Amino acid sequence: MSEGRRLYLDGVSVVFDGFRALNNLSLIVEPGELRSVIGPNGAGKTTMMDVITGKTRPTAGKVLFGETDLTRMDEAGIANLGIGRKFQKPTMFDALTVFENLELALKAPRGPIACLRWKLNGEARTRIEQTMAEIGLTERAQDLAGILSHGQRQWLEIGMLLMQDPELLLVDEPVAGMTDSETEHTAALLVRIAGRRSVVVVEHDLEFVRALGRRVTVLCDGSVLSEGSIDHVQNDQRVIEVYLGR
Amino acid sequence: MSLAVAPPVADARLRLGLRAGLGIFVLLLGIMPLLNLLPVTHPLHVSDFLVSVTGKWICYAILALSLDLAWGYAGILSLGHGAFFALGGYAMGMHLMRLIGPRGVYGHPVLPDFMVFLGYQELPWYWLGFDSFPFAMLMVLLVPGMLALIVGFLSFRSRITGVYLSILTQAMTFALMLAFFRNDMGFGGNNGFTDFKELLGFALNTSAARAGLFYASLVALVLSFLICLRLTRSKYGRVLTAIRDAESRVRFLGYNTTSHKLFAFVLSAMLAGLAGALYVPQVGIINPGEFSPANSIEAVIWVAVGGRGTLVGAVLGAFTVNGLKTWLTSAAPDLWLFVLGALFVAVTLFLPKGLIGLIKGRVQ
Ligand SMILES: Nc1ncnc2c1ncn2[C@@H]1O[C@H](COP(=O)(O)OP(=O)(O)OP(=O)(O)O)[C@@H](O)[C@H]1O
Ligand SMILES: [Mg+2]
Numbered sequence A: 001m002s003e004g005r006r007l008y009l010d011g012v013s014v015v016f017d018g019f020r021a022l023n024n025l026s027l028i029v030e031p032g033e034l035r036s037v038i039g040p041n042g043a044g045k046t047t048m049m050d051v052i053t054g055k056t057r058p059t060a061g062k063v064l065f066g067e068t069d070l071t072r073m074d075e076a077g078i079a080n081l082g083i084g085r086k087f088q089k090p091t092m093f094d095a096l097t098v099f100e101n102l103e104l105a106l107k108a109p110r111g112p113i114a115c116l117r118w119k120l121n122g123e124a125r126t127r128i129e130q131t132m133a134e135i136g137l138t139e140r141a142q143d144l145a146g147i148l149s150h151g152q153r154q155w156l157e158i159g160m161l162l163m164q165d166p167e168l169l170l171v172d173e174p175v176a177g178m179t180d181s182e183t184e185h186t187a188a189l190l191v192r193i194a195g196r197r198s199v200v201v202v203e204h205d206l207e208f209v210r211a212l213g214r215r216v217t218v219l220c221d222g223s224v225l226s227e228g229s230i231d232h233v234q235n236d237q238r239v240i241e242v243y244l245g246r
Numbered sequence B: 001m002s003l004a005v006a007p008p009v010a011d012a013r014l015r016l017g018l019r020a021g022l023g024i025f026v027l028l029l030g031i032m033p034l035l036n037l038l039p040v041t042h043p044l045h046v047s048d049f050l051v052s053v054t055g056k057w058i059c060y061a062i063l064a065l066s067l068d069l070a071w072g073y074a075g076i077l078s079l080g081h082g083a084f085f086a087l088g089g090y091a092m093g094m095h096l097m098r099l100i101g102p103r104g105v106y107g108h109p110v111l112p113d114f115m116v117f118l119g120y121q122e123l124p125w126y127w128l129g130f131d132s133f134p135f136a137m138l139m140v141l142l143v144p145g146m147l148a149l150i151v152g153f154l155s156f157r158s159r160i161t162g163v164y165l166s167i168l169t170q171a172m173t174f175a176l177m178l179a180f181f182r183n184d185m186g187f188g189g190n191n192g193f194t195d196f197k198e199l200l201g202f203a204l205n206t207s208a209a210r211a212g213l214f215y216a217s218l219v220a221l222v223l224s225f226l227i228c229l230r231l232t233r234s235k236y237g238r239v240l241t242a243i244r245d246a247e248s249r250v251r252f253l254g255y256n257t258t259s260h261k262l263f264a265f266v267l268s269a270m271l272a273g274l275a276g277a278l279y280v281p282q283v284g285i286i287n288p289g290e291f292s293p294a295n296s297i298e299a300v301i302w303v304a305v306g307g308r309g310t311l312v313g314a315v316l317g318a319f320t321v322n323g324l325k326t327w328l329t330s331a332a333p334d335l336w337l338f339v340l341g342a343l344f345v346a347v348t349l350f351l352p353k354g355l356i357g358l359i360k361g362r363v364q
Helices: A045-052 A076-082 A097-103 A113-115 A122-134 A150-164 A180-193 A206-212 A232-235 A239-244 B007-035 B048-073 B081-103 B114-119 B133-157 B162-181 B206-234 B235-252 B257-283 B293-306 B311-331 B332-352 B354-363
Strands: A009-015 A020-031 A034-038 A058-063 A083-086 A168-172 A196-200 A216-220 A223-228
Touching: A020 A045, A020 A223, A034 A045, A034 A206, A045 A058, A045 A168, A045 A196, A045 B081, A058 A076, A076 A083, A076 B235, A083 A150, A097 A122, A097 B235, A097 B332, A113 B114, A113 B235, A113 B257, A122 A150, A122 A196, A150 A168, A150 A180, A150 B007, A168 A180, A168 A232, A180 A206, A206 A232, A216 A232, A216 A239, A216 B048, A223 A232, A223 A239, A232 A239, B007 B048, B007 B206, B007 B311, B007 B354, B048 B081, B048 B206, B048 B235, B048 B257, B048 B293, B081 B133, B081 B162, B081 B257, B081 B293, B133 B162, B133 B257, B162 B293, B206 B235, B206 B257, B206 B311, B293 B311, B293 B332, B311 B332, B311 B354
Parallel strands: A034 A196, A034 A216, A083 A168, A168 A196
Antiparallel strands: A009 A020, A009 A058, A216 A223
16 A cells, blocks of 8 residues: 555546536545545535546546556456445345345455356355344345335445445445434444545535544535535535535 | 245245246156157147147247346347357258268269359368267357357447347347358358258158157257256356346446356357257258348247246247247238237236246236
8 A cells, every 4th residue: 555545536527518527636545544525416426436436437637546547447347456335326236135135245256157156155144144234134134125215225235335345435425314323323334444444435414424523525516625624624614605504 | 043045935936836837848848759659549649740849949948048048137138149049050050961961962972962053162161070960069059159259248348238239139140141141151042951861870851850859959958947047046147137237236346247248148149059959950941031130039029928037937938929829820820920019019018027927926
């Protein structure tokens, strides 16, 4: 790892038909850091994750994961480097059960032959069971993901992220649709993961961001508006104008 | 805390029921050639016609299974699977042509009749080796497999999916049909290959040979079913269904979906080739008409009617639709295409899960 940089976005811009979704955005995430990203709708938070995970190619700028330039890689390659993502709209495989969704996400060789020969051993089963307990879906193990509620889908996708055991977790609006106690649980979970892993969380829920209690980046119009502790950004006049004071 | 990974009881029972049904069906098929040996007057006698037509349907069922693997599981709606079937058929046809030897009309020791007629002096290089049965069988699998590998690689890598992929595969079979119609391709032009004499030393016009081909097809069907079952019940099968439903999400989990789809597509093309190879000696002819786009579309309809994404459904669909076709084309030949079209519309609108879906609905 180079001088405490897990993820390094350097002057990243994304232009959609003349519209700048990201505008010369720079961001450094350190190993083990837990970073919250907030900002108004359309600020470019999801687009930033799209750029990191290879879904969108930046128009300009560099995206480095350690020393590796991510802008030249495809989604699967980036994921295999150790970058996991939870989508804003929970996405999983509705025709598979909760257990099977987690099994697919579990870190293991990804090729066709390896999957064909895959046997669920005790260790893998234990990991899946532990994760199901963690995300509160043990009872639903054999239910199809398609019949879960929105909150449960959020949990399942968080569970899938855990199964991948990534170096860097990108978590887009994890607590939308969750109850207060579930939100607290998620905050505790992310805090626990951080330290060993780097975590970037996008969230509108400021109580949740406060519960995470770490460095906060405020995005607006595709670039960083303010950065610091939650108290710092909440008292930043520009942040109050464009985001908090709405 | 232990977790049963078994699906709900009703589902497991249903699956067991369907499997048992399929087993009984295969047994019934298995005794047909035996019943054919009974005297014609015997009430259980099965006619030559029924045996030979059933042998064809078994090949169609293998084709349906292969298409179901690509479409029902991996979400690759191929409208060109008839091409893989036909290529397997042509590879077998080349072997059968070589086995005719000097027994052709022109009596040439090596060259098939059509080559003598077209003034060939020697066998084209791509006909070499086809006198050997193992080599021909290898080609039955390799030629469709290679075509699927190339077409699949180019399109999956460029992320061509859905309708575009369907049109592409349809264009593929159409182009092959036009190519095989040409005399200078060296595959007998629009007449194709026919007048086969023997296979593995057995004269083809005997009832023993017919029964042998019938059983070979039945064994191939059972093996294909078991291969597909092994595949679809594995984690690989679940990756395929995940790709079918949300391919981009699978990529973000680190799966190279191109290689997964390619694996399924190539395997599927090989099974289709095998089906074609078993089909040709039973019908005694192969010509470019087998590449007709309509054939590929019909195969899609079999799978849709039976229920895509279930292996039993694919087999059921192939037998049901072809049974209906055989009956209708003798009862009311002009009606068949309308019925086929109506069937497809009806299934799409009212039975999206096919006959299997209907049975499941009844049971639950
Ligand atoms: N593929 C695309 N094509 C065109 N415009 C896009 C595309 N993706 C995003 N945008 C635009 O880029 C801007 C940033 O979108 P983005 O989804 O990153 O915002 P966000 O910060 O995640 O917002 P929210 O809080 O609503 O999730 C929006 O104006 C959006 O309409
Ligand atoms: Mg967003």
